[in-house]
Amino acid sequence: MSIGGILLSVVSYMIIGSFWYSGAFLGKVWQKLVGLNMDTMDKDKMIKAVISSAIAAFIMATVLNYFIVEFEVETLIQALIFGAMVWVGFSATTILITNSYQQKPILLTLVDGGYQLVSLLAMSAIQFYLI
Numbered sequence: 649m650s651i652g653g654i655l656l657s658v659v660s661y662m663i664i665g666s667f668w669y670s671g672a673f674l675g676k677v678w679q680k681l682v683g684l685n686m687d688t689m690d691k692d693k694m695i696k697a698v699i700s701s702a703i704a705a706f707i708m709a710t711v712l713n714y715f716i717v718e719f720e721v722e723t724l725i726q727a728l729i730f731g732a733m734v735w736v737g738f739s740a741t742t743i744l745i746t747n748s749y750q751q752k753p754i755l756l757t758l759v760d761g762g763y764q765l766v767s768l769l770a771m772s773a774i775q776f777y778l779i
Contacts, residue, residue: 649713655776657709657771658702664770665701668763681756706760716775724776731772732765739764 669675679685711725711732721727747757 649710649717649779650775652776654706654709654713656778657712657774658705659708660770660774661705661767662685662698662702665763668759668766674759674762677755678759681753681759706765708768709775712768712771713775713779716772717779723777724773727772727776728769731768734769734772735761735765739768 667673669678675686712731715734716727716730719730721730743757743761743764746752747754747760
């Protein structure tokens with residue numbers, strides 16, 4: 649297990665999320681789709697959301713690290729394929745199911761799913777190089 653790889657993966661997840669949901673990228677689209685306004689959002693709830701995201705990212709990175717070691721991933725391409733497979737099998741499907749039952753727009757599924765895919769690919773690459 650690589651603690652450095654796990655922690656750097658968490659940092660990358662948070663940085664990617666900060667950009668992904670910022671006004672410079674998809675933040676305005678996302679806000680409209682979920683009915684939020686970052687300017688009027690409850691700051692305490694936002695802090696709790698960021699902390700929850702960091703904890704969830706730590707768990708995700710730890711499990712990903714375990715799988716990469718256990719499955720003896722030997723190349724960067726294998727690591728990226730592995731990350732994409734984890735995304736397809738767990739993340740994308742969960743987002744699709746949740747958004748379908750909540751009757752959310754498919755665009756929201758694409759925005760959130762895209763973030764998870766990019767984040768898992770980054771985490772997989774980091775973990776590969778730091779194991």
